[in-house]
Amino acid sequence: MQFLVSVVTLFDEKSMMKLRATCQLDYHFSQPTPAVFLLRPQSGLAQQITQEEWQVTPLLAVTSYNDNFGNLCDRVLFQIGDYQVSLTVELYTSEWIDVAPGMPKTPIEQLPSDTMVYLLPSRYCLPEFLLQEAQMITQNFAEGYDKAAAICAYIHQNFTYQYGSSTADTTALETWQHKKGVCRDFAHLGISLSRALDMPARMVVGYLYQLDPMDLHAWYEVFIGDRWYTFDATQSAPKGGRVILGYGRDAADVAFATFFAPFELKYMKVNVEKID
Incomplete structure (x- = not known):
């Protein structure tokens, strides 16, 4: 399944950078395998998505939902065989992160x-x-x-x-x-x-x-x-230059991919580049 999203940026582009992030994951499954992915960013205070393409090849049904932390997750039931999961997203995000020396602790x-x-x-x-x-x-x-x-x-x-x-x-x-x-x-x-x-x-x-x-x-x-x-x-x-996918208490809450049967990761590639 493929998703295309276009939105109008709400940020002041002078203080932001525009990035293109891509992720490709190739898998082999020896039995039907339910899976959950956390690979797609959402627009919010920290970033604004302008375009997104998320795809599972060969085509399968994908169910999207937000977990208890508000993260965007995608459920897929893989069949026996080889599949590719891919994401290309363009977005605005800050060129720097805020620092606050001297900021007191909150009681x-x-x-x-x-x-x-x-x-x-x-x-x-x-x-x-x-x-x-x-x-x-x-x-x-x-x-x-x-x-x-x-x-x-x-x-x-x-x-x-x-x-x-x-x-x-x-x-x-x-x-x-x-x-x-x-x-x-x-x-x-x-x-x-x-x-x-x-x-x-x-x-x-x-x-x-x-x-x-x-x-x-x-x-x-x-x-x-x-x-x-x-x-x-x-x-x-x-x-x-950060693209946020999810928040949680620790890694147990924010696994990029969770599988409920054995699987083989055959190939993985991640890239982030600055674009005009």
Whole structure:
């Protein structure tokens, strides 16, 4: 099934960049296999889609829905054989991310109710086991944004980004112990350390312009003051050019693809380019 969407941008293009993101996934299925994909971005405060083409080849019925976090998901029932899932999307997004040195921490009693779930332990994020570590990292920094930024910088400086160093079951505590991981592990650790200091933190997945090597990507946001701020411990400095696909408590909520039977991923390619 194919979807084409055209909308009028609501952003001031002078402060935005226009990107084209593409994703191609080739699969083989040896039995009928239900699946759910989280690959399509939505327009919102952070981005505005101008065109989208989402396709499953050979043609299959696709059912779209929004999950409990508002993410746009697509259900597919694959039959035996080879299939390609592809996305091409053009959108406007910010060239940079906002930073707020000195922004004070929001008292728990003043937090919006919909942020409270992001204070709690979740499948991969274990703040109750990382409180002392969070206090050690941030002891010389002011409450709020400065502590959150210190956590992100500490992970970037003291942990090794290494493909194959973790599995889909690796928790934030294990990442802390092993001192290495990939983007989702760094995000889980940043989330856990932030929650340990009573700052709501959530996982974000999507695409990142000029990511090296190019791949699907994960980072996190922390609620400070009256809004969410972006942090990415895989990067040496705050960086924009992000295409957001979904938000969740951790990776369990924002898997790019979930299959309910065995499958084989034969090929994968992701690309993000700047366009005029």
